[in-house]
Amino acid sequence: MLANSPQGPVEVPEAVLALAGREPAEAVWQNEAGGLTFRVGERFVKWTPAGSGLDLAAEAVRLRWARAFAVVPRVLEQGADTAGQWLVTAALPGGMAVLDEWKRDPATAVRAIGRGLRELHEALPVGECPFDWSVPSRLARVRTASGPEDWHPDHRHLGSAERALALLAEAPPVDRLVVCHGDACAPNTLIGADGRCAGHVDFGALGLADRWADLAVATWSTQWNYGPGWELPLLEAYGVEPDPERTAYYRLLWDLT
Incomplete structure (x- = not known):
């Protein structure tokens, strides 16, 4: 799902205004599904x-x-009403890996993303994870109504959902089972002033899966956040050799789900 900083004025939902009280609500992120993220003092409110x-x-x-x-x-808080849902969290140190300062220094940014993702995969215990992000669970949610016009340009040549699903029918063997982030795009890594990963955000899809389900998306996102040439440095920072087969598979699965 595409997301970026808001371009122009953003209408603040009533629930966010109520949560903010007298503090200003600054829109910092939005996605194509209408989701918004606001900074309110030392809190973030997702809606x-x-x-x-x-x-x-x-x-x-x-x-x-x-x-x-x-x-x-x-x-800090989570709730819903007839208009939508909200999630309030405490702010973490650091800033998104797509801030201008890191876009000007992509070598530092992709190193932080790669090392940070490896640290996350090492830290989250597979044996204790109750959440699933496996291929079968994701294939069950494939957007069958979507067509090539909705896909990334890398996949539009496939021409139809039927052909894309045929390619996804047989997944490559799992390289290493980990607790995946679920949306390892560059903006979801926070980088501190020292240039190191300071934490991660946006865990709506966290669950058990092959580590390439995250790595394929993390490397892919370097293309639109930093330009060409940064996929290999990210993999080097993570500590893994490129895997074109798994990368292609999980990028297509990401596009269709």
Whole structure:
């Protein structure tokens, strides 16, 4: 799902205004499903409209579990009304890996992302994870109504959902089972002033899967956040050799789910 900093004015939902009280609510992020993230003092408020398919209650459960093992936001409040859902978390140190200062220094940014993702995979215990992000569970949620016009340009040549699903029918063997982040795009890594990973955010899909489900997306996101040439440095920082087969498979699966 595409997301970026808001371009222009953003209407603040009533629930966010109520949560903010007298503090200003600054819109810092939005996605194509209508989800918004606001900074309110030392808190962040995520809001998603009803019917968006984004489940902030599920993310709150995942955050509470992951916080026992890794640096992730502390959940302060979660709720919903007829207009949408909200999730309030405490701010973490550091800033997104796509801030201008890191876009000007992509070598530092991708190193932090790669090392940070490896640290996350090492820290979250597979044997204790109750959440699933495996291929079968994701294939069950494939957007069969979507067509090539909705896909990344890398996949539009496939021409139809039927052909894409045929390619996804047989997944490559699992390289290493880990607790995946679930949305390892560059913006979800926080970088501190020292240039190191300071934590991770956005855990709505966290669950057990092959580590390449995360690595394929993390390396892919370097293309649109930093330009060409940064995939290999990220993999080197993570400590793994390129795997074109698994990368291609998990990028297609990501596009269709």
